[in-house]
Amino acid sequence: MLLHLSTWPEVEAYLGRSSGLILPIGSTEQHGPTGSIGTDAITAEAIARGVGETVNSLVAPTINVGMALHHTAFPGTISLRPSTLIQLVVDYITCLARAGFTKFFFINGHGGNIATLKAAFAETYTHLVNLNIANADRVQCRLANWFTCSSVYKLAKELYGDQEGSHATPSEVAVTQYLYPEAMKTASLSPEVGKGHGFYGPADFRRRYPDGRMGSNPALATPEHGKQFYELAVKELSNSYLEFLAAE
8 A cells, every 4th residue: 555646535544553654765876887876765665565565554655865975976866965864754754643653664775874864763753742743752763774684685695795795786786677677787897896995975985986886796686686685575574564563
């Protein structure tokens, strides 16, 4: 059940049986020479919808632009500042909490969102109390990164070993290949790939990781692998969501 395809009476009826909501969030950023710029949003949305269908939960529209300032030296990347993303999340949850939602399960596809989302949750709790919103003290937010699911991580290591890397990974590229096989890209990838470097800003990031990859070899990705990752993530996160709903 998708929020943006529902009517308000349908949402009201849903709230009569559940106060839980799944919110996919990703990013619009470079993913190396072969990865789609929308990879993080595409994967989060698909997995969130799969979880929603599995557990019969409402799924919110995808937040498809995240905190990716370090990627903005690559054409096509769009980023919010951390402060902007925090306010966006606070505003989202405030509106939804007023309607009666109290359990917010964010399925995230981008590592760069993690710190900002945790800060946004902390700010949200205080904000709701200050507004005297009913049930403000019952609002809970949970962050679930599909790419750190134990089953996903295990399979990625089995298939790719150290070539999984940490950005423009074969696992995430594989999921997009499974979802959009018509958009698969190929390119000549250098065997030399940046890895293990710290970085400070967009120009520094591109200097250290010139083709956008971080220790990864996305040439190893296949749509068949992507189907496996998708199914594992949906299964594990469905269980996590139900546990979240059941917890006090």
